[in-house]
Amino acid sequence: MSLLYHMTSPSVLSRILARSISLRQSALFSKNKDCTFFTRKEIMRLFYRYQDLAPQLVPLDYTSCPDVKVPYELIGSMPELKDNPFRQRIAQVFSEDGDGHMTLDNFLDMFSVMSEMAPRDLKAYYAFKIYDFNNDDYICAWDLEQTVTKLTRGELSTEEVSLICEKVLDEADGDHDGRLSLEDFQNMILRAPDFLSTFHIRI
Amino acid sequence: MEPVPGSSGSPPASPIPGPGRRAAAPSVGSWPVPRDPARRGSGGPARRAWEGRRRPAPASMTSAPEPGIPAPGGKAGRRRQLPERVSGGLSGAWGAVMSESSISALPPGRPSRQPFIHQESLSLDSSCFSSPPVNFLQELPSYRSIARKRTTILSRDKQSGTLLKPTDSYNFQLEGELTEDLDSQSIRKYALNISEKRRLRDIQETQMKYLSEWDQWKRYSSKSWKRFIEKAREMTTHLELWREDIRSIEGKFGTGIQSYFSFLRFLVLLNLVIFLIIFMVVLLPVLLTRYKITNSSFILIPSQDVDIQCTVYPISSSGLIYFYSYVIDLLSGTGFLEDTYLFYGHYTIDGVKFQNFTYDLPLAYLLSTIAYLALSLVWIVKRSVEGFKINLIRSEEHFQSYCNKVFAGWDFCITNRSMADLKHSSLRYELRADLEEERIRQKIAERTSEETIRIYSLRLFLNCIVLAVLAACFYAIYKATIFSQEHMKKEIDKMVFGENLLILYLPSIVITLANFITPIIFAKIIHYEDYSPGFEIRLTILRCVFMRLATICVLVFTLGSKITSCDNYLCELCGYNQKLYPCWETQVGQEMYKLMIFDLIIILAVTLFVDFPRKILVTYCSSWKLFQCWGEQEFAIPDNVLGIVYGQTICWIGAFFSPLLPAIATLKFIIIFYVKEHPVLQSLRAIHQLQHHLGSGPQDSEHLPQLAADAGLWHHFGSLRSAFFHDHLPHYVLLHRPGRSAQAGGRPAPRAAEPGKS
Numbered sequence: 001m002s003l004l005y006h007m008t009s010p011s012v013l014s015r016i017l018a019r020s021i022s023l024r025q026s027a028l029f030s031k032n033k034d035c036t037f038f039t040r041k042e043i044m045r046l047f048y049r050y051q052d053l054a055p056q057l058v059p060l061d062y063t064s065c066p067d068v069k070v071p072y073e074l075i076g077s078m079p080e081l082k083d084n085p086f087r088q089r090i091a092q093v094f095s096e097d098g099d100g101h102m103t104l105d106n107f108l109d110m111f112s113v114m115s116e117m118a119p120r121d122l123k124a125y126y127a128f129k130i131y132d133f134n135n136d137d138y139i140c141a142w143d144l145e146q147t148v149t150k151l152t153r154g155e156l157s158t159e160e161v162s163l164i165c166e167k168v169l170d171e172a173d174g175d176h177d178g179r180l181s182l183e184d185f186q187n188m189i190l191r192a193p194d195f196l197s198t199f200h201i202r203i
Numbered sequence: 204m205e206p207v208p209g210s211s212g213s214p215p216a217s218p219i220p221g222p223g224r225r226a227a228a229p230s231v232g233s234w235p236v237p238r239d240p241a242r243r244g245s246g247g248p249a250r251r252a253w254e255g256r257r258r259p260a261p262a263s264m265t266s267a268p269e270p271g272i273p274a275p276g277g278k279a280g281r282r283r284q285l286p287e288r289v290s291g292g293l294s295g296a297w298g299a300v301m302s303e304s305s306i307s308a309l310p311p312g313r314p315s316r317q318p319f320i321h322q323e324s325l326s327l328d329s330s331c332f333s334s335p336p337v338n339f340l341q342e343l344p345s346y347r348s349i350a351r352k353r354t355t356i357l358s359r360d361k362q363s364g365t366l367l368k369p370t371d372s373y374n375f376q377l378e379g380e381l382t383e384d385l386d387s388q389s390i391r392k393y394a395l396n397i398s399e400k401r402r403l404r405d406i407q408e409t410q411m412k413y414l415s416e417w418d419q420w421k422r423y424s425s426k427s428w429k430r431f432i433e434k435a436r437e438m439t440t441h442l443e444l445w446r447e448d449i450r451s452i453e454g455k456f457g458t459g460i461q462s463y464f465s466f467l468r469f470l471v472l473l474n475l476v477i478f479l480i481i482f483m484v485v486l487l488p489v490l491l492t493r494y495k496i497t498n499s500s501f502i503l504i505p506s507q508d509v510d511i512q513c514t515v516y517p518i519s520s521s522g523l524i525y526f527y528s529y530v531i532d533l534l535s536g537t538g539f540l541e542d543t544y545l546f547y548g549h550y551t552i553d554g555v556k557f558q559n560f561t562y563d564l565p566l567a568y569l570l571s572t573i574a575y576l577a578l579s580l581v582w583i584v585k586r587s588v589e590g591f592k593i594n595l596i597r598s599e600e601h602f603q604s605y606c607n608k609v610f611a612g613w614d615f616c617i618t619n620r621s622m623a624d625l626k627h628s629s630l631r632y633e634l635r636a637d638l639e640e641e642r643i644r645q646k647i648a649e650r651t652s653e654e655t656i657r658i659y660s661l662r663l664f665l666n667c668i669v670l671a672v673l674a675a676c677f678y679a680i681y682k683a684t685i686f687s688q689e690h691m692k693k694e695i696d697k698m699v700f701g702e703n704l705l706i707l708y709l710p711s712i713v714i715t716l717a718n719f720i721t722p723i724i725f726a727k728i729i730h731y732e733d734y735s736p737g738f739e740i741r742l743t744i745l746r747c748v749f750m751r752l753a754t755i756c757v758l759v760f761t762l763g764s765k766i767t768s769c770d771n772y773l774c775e776l777c778g779y780n781q782k783l784y785p786c787w788e789t790q791v792g793q794e795m796y797k798l799m800i801f802d803l804i805i806i807l808a809v810t811l812f813v814d815f816p817r818k819i820l821v822t823y824c825s826s827w828k829l830f831q832c833w834g835e836q837e838f839a840i841p842d843n844v845l846g847i848v849y850g851q852t853i854c855w856i857g858a859f860f861s862p863l864l865p866a867i868a869t870l871k872f873i874i875i876f877y878v879k880e881h882p883v884l885q886s887l888r889a890i891h892q893l894q895h896h897l898g899s900g901p902q903d904s905e906h907l908p909q910l911a912a913d914a915g916l917w918h919h920f921g922s923l924r925s926a927f928f929h930d931h932l933p934h935y936v937l938l939h940r941p942g943r944s945a946q947a948g949g950r951p952a953p954r955a956a957e958p959g960k961s
Contacts, residue, residue, distance in 0.1 A: 035391055035400035039437075083623035084615060105397040112391065114615065125394045127610065147609055152631045164634055167605040167641075188606050193592075195611040197458055202450070202616050 036112035043108065046203065050107050053078065062104065070107070072100030080201050085150040089130045090114075098135070114201040123199050124189040128182050139180040141165050444468055448880055456622055458614060463840055464880060470851055471872045473582060477575040477858065478865040484571040485862055486544065488555040488562050502554035502561065516548055516786045534800060535707045536793040536861075545796070545863045548789035572859050579855065608633055640735045647735075662732050669746065672724055676717040676750070677757045683713040684761040710794065711801035714754045718849075722747045722842075744841055751849050755856065758798075762791055788860045795857025795864065802850055803871045810878050843879070847872065 038046065051058045053074045059066055072091050081087040091100035094110040102110070112118065113126050129135075133143045144165040148156070156164075172180055172188040180188075189195050390400050390407070411419055440446065445468055453461035492499045532538030542549055555562040612630050617623050650658075687709040705712075725746045729739050766787045769780045784790050854868040 034404055035397050037391055079618050083617055083620055085613065085627075109397045112397075113394075119392055122392050122394060131610065144609070148634075151609065151613060151627070152634065153627050155627075155631055156634065160635070160638060163638060164605060164609070167637075168609055171603050171606045185610075188603065189610070191603050192607045192611040194607060198611050198614045198616075200615055202453070 036108050037115050037117035038108070038112060046108055046111060047104065049078075049203065050104055058104075067103070069096070069101040069103050072102075075100065075102055075107075080203050085153070086130055089133065093126060093129045111201065111203050114199070116196075116200050116202075120189065120196055121186065123196070124186045125182070127189070127195075127199055128185045131185075137182070139185065141169065141178065144168055444472065445876070452880065453616060456619070458616070459840055463843055464876065466844065467847060467872055467876050467879075469586065470847060471869055471876070473579060474851075474854060474865045474869040474872065476578065477854075478863075478869060480575045480578070481571050481858070481862050481865065484567045484574070485550070485564070488557075488564065488567075489544075489550070489552065492555050497557065499555050499557045501552045502556050503551070504553040516551075531703055531707070534704065534797070536796040537707075541789060541793075545861055546789040546792045547860045547862070548786040550862075568862075575858065575865075576855070604637055605634075608637070636736045640737055643735045658733055665728050665732050669725065669728060672721060673750065673753070676721060676754065679717065680710060680713050680754055680757050681761045684710045684758055685765060688762070688765050708797060708801055710758055711798050714758065714798070715801065715805055717754060718751055721750050747841075747845060748848075751845055752852060755798075755849075755852060758794065759791070759856065762794060766790070792857055792860030792864070795853055796861055796867075798853050799850065799857070799864065799867060799871065802846075802853070803874065806846065806875055807878060847875070 036043065047062070050070065051060060054070045057070060058068050072088070072095075075091050076082065076087045081090065084090070088100060090110065091102060092098050094106045094113075095102045096106060113122055128139065131143060131147050132139050133146045134140070141162075145161055148161050148164050152161075169178065169180070172184050174184045174187060175181065390403050393400060393403075395403070411422060445464075449461055449464050449468065452464055488499070491497045492501060528538060532540050536545065540546070544550075550564065550568060552564050554564055608630060612633070614626060617626055687706055690706045722743070725743050729743050732739075734742065766779045766784050769782075779787055850868065850871065854864055857864045
């Protein structure tokens with residue numbers, strides 16, 4: 001399917017030429033092989049996805065390791081992310097400076113963590129960061145309210161939202177400080193059977 | 204001395220005098236950490252607190268470069284090119300060295316204080332090699348400048364995730380496991396940027412040079428073995444049936460619908476294996492002998508203790524056969540099908556004599572039955588164990604239901620706008636339902652005794668009604684079976700075609716009607732019983748499941764009673780009504796065969812004759828509000844799952860009497876898979892194309908009917924060569940409609956029923 005798409009793209013000739021560079025690139029990408037959960041083929045495929053996001057910005061030849069960042073708006077409009085209520089947080093967590101603009105490394109990192117091969121603890125760690133909207137290393141009540149609002153698209157009343165947040169804190173707050181630390185969160189995730197299957201993006 | 208690992212350009216300045224350096228060498232050069240009991244003992248309170256936690260096995264590599272330390276090399280270098288980042292510069296390299304030598308546990312979640320704890324725990328450690336170089340390194344001017352800078356860029360540190368391994372949760376088992384566990388497989392489990400991981404990996408690779416030959420080889424072989432295992436696993440997953448289809452369904456529609464299809468796939472495989480068992484054990488010897496492939500012969504042993512009359516089985520072969528008899532025979536298993544391998548009655552052989560031994564066929568038949576029943580049990584239990592564990596956890600979910608929904612509720616796989624809308628509304632519904640349940644629980648606690656009595660008497664009354672409905676259904680099935688059995692015995696030729704089929708299929712028709720009507724009745728009744736929403740749904744599902752399975756039991760029981768009922772002394776001879784049922788096993792097999800065929804016909808007919816006109820109406824009459832509301836089809840997971848469970852139950856019951864039934868079941872499930880899956884994906888493709896065409900997606904679920912209409916229209920114009928099936932475009936959408944919230948087919952279904960797992 002991606003082949004068809006590439007064939008209809010305007011710069012098809014340049015792409016064919018560029019694919020010849022891919023040998024060198026795949027050597028470059030083999031460096032990434034053990035750093036992510038993807039195989040070399042998948043990394044190449046992901047690279048082409050990344051490149052497709054911003055063909056003018058991202059060069060096909062990565063052997064010179066250019067410092068290129070794809071802006072958040074393009075990342076957020078990827079089909080895998082566009083319907084996700086947390087896409088902005090995901091991009092922020094995995095980007096270099098927390099602004100959502102991602103380099104190729106960030107891109108690979110993101111999908112590697114969100115792939116089905118990543119272990120639970122790794123996912124829990126990043127999930128914690130995603131749900132921590134104010135980046136204070138704790139999920140406080142305000143973070144929870146933001147999460148619930150995003151989950152329900154703002155269609156629950158404020159009273160309901162605060163009740164839910166209260167219940168979540170009751171359930172998960174182990175040290176009773178009114179907010180969830182990473183430890184609390186990880187303990188809670190251990191008891192959440194769906195987490196591994198839902199915290200997973202297929203690409 | 205040796206170049207600091209990871210630095211490609213800048214060799215470290217080494218103002219470190221001898222002893223410190225040598226002491227540092229073990230940390231860099233040779234991985235096996237000396238076992239230091241003192242160190243273990245004084246691991247520090249932080250570490251002990253950690254070990255108390257039950258966590259999976261260790262990745263022993265300590266946290267990566269300190270948060271502050273590589274920062275300048277990392278952070279400042281962030282705008283620079285990759286190679287420089289990999290080298291990290293001087294500070295990064297030293298940071299790497301330091302981190303490698305750091306062996307203490309780092310409490311998670313406190314990155315800001317990390318370096319200090321680090322030092323404290325290290326100083327607590329009486330390890331012979333770690334503290335001197337560390338203390339020394341701390342005095343390096345570079346480190347001090349880093350420490351100074353670290354405080355100013357704290358916030359960015361936290362975000363980049365350079366610090367830790369989340370796998371801070373992993374226990375530290377430094378002794379001796381540093382070597383084995385520090386391999387590429389564990390690097391990627393760290394919560395680090397890829398660049399950091401690359402640096403770690405380069406460090407690790409450089410270290411390999413300093414290992415002994417044996418260690419190097421061990422590492423290399425374990426790495427390649429792990430890669431081989433991964434590749435093999437990848438290969439075997441390619442062998443999975445329908446892997447791509449199910450993955451695309453999961454990706455687009457979420458795990459609920461995917462679990463239905465994966466359960467369907469499991470049943471296809473199960474039936475295939477059952478059929479293979481039966482084929483190998485029963486059919487193969489017979490076929491080999493019949494077609495003279497091997498040099499064997501049949502043995503017929505006349506039985507002594509059973510009256511000869513009981514074994515007489517006249518196959519009715521009438522002279523003049525109407526042309527439609529063949530159709531009837533195919534549909535009902537009578538006539539020419541009766542004498543085939545399909546039914547029990549055909550297997551009259553008592554043994555197959557091979558060269559060296561005699562193969563006892565009746566024993567083989569019996570053993571094959573036991574074998575495939577045992578296999579089914581074991582396989583299903585194995586498959587359910589995971590689901591059972593999950594359910595066990597889920598049963599204690601009361602104290603974590605909110606967390607699960609908030610943090611693990613959103614399915615990140617969803618890529619479809621309509622599915623996303625559905626998920627939002629389903630989460631909303633679930634959260635509201637939970638709050639509601641809480642409120643009702645409180646209300647129940649506050650109920651007065653008068654109200655309690657009233658509620659309980661009402662419930663009793665309604666349960667009696669439910670029982671009455673069930674009894675009525677069972678009686679109807681009983682009567683229909685009796686009627687059908689009696690009239691089947693009349694001359695088939697004398698009847699009209701339609702009437703004939705109707706009589707033959709009467710039990711199946713009544714069962715299907717009953718299974719269709721009773722859920723509606725149950726859903727209406729439960730509304731008055733005033734249970735909490737979760738309990739309502741569970742109870743309705745329970746009643747529907749009971750209904751489905753009990754109808755088959757009633758059918759079997761009726762047949763049994765009919766077979767053993769006789770007016771006079773006839774039964775004493777053979778134990779059953781020999782005159783009416785010369786081979787009762789075949790008759791039962793025929794009933795099961797009919798049930799199975801009818802089930803398949805109904806599923807195909809509903810898809811074709813109900814969904815397709817619905818789509819047409821929605822497409823062309825979308826202006827009518829009635830059709831707009833009614834038009835969307837629901838992929839009601841519990842109903843569908845009950846349907847295939849019902850099919851499989853028929854297969855199990857009938858397989859003894861009709862050995863080829865599992866093969867028919869396999870084909871049936873394959874057909875069902877394609878019939879159900881194709882429209883699901885078709886509608887999705889059309890919607891995507893339409894969205895692409897229009898340039899934007901619909902904003903909320905109100906537009907869905909319009910979209911379905913448009914999609915259908917577009918799709919129609921797009922492909923004129925349409926067969927009905929191909930352009931069939933039911934809009935399979937999981938809808939939550941508040942009115943149906945109390946019903947079994949309603950929304951919480953995808954959560955409440957994870958059929959694939961249980």
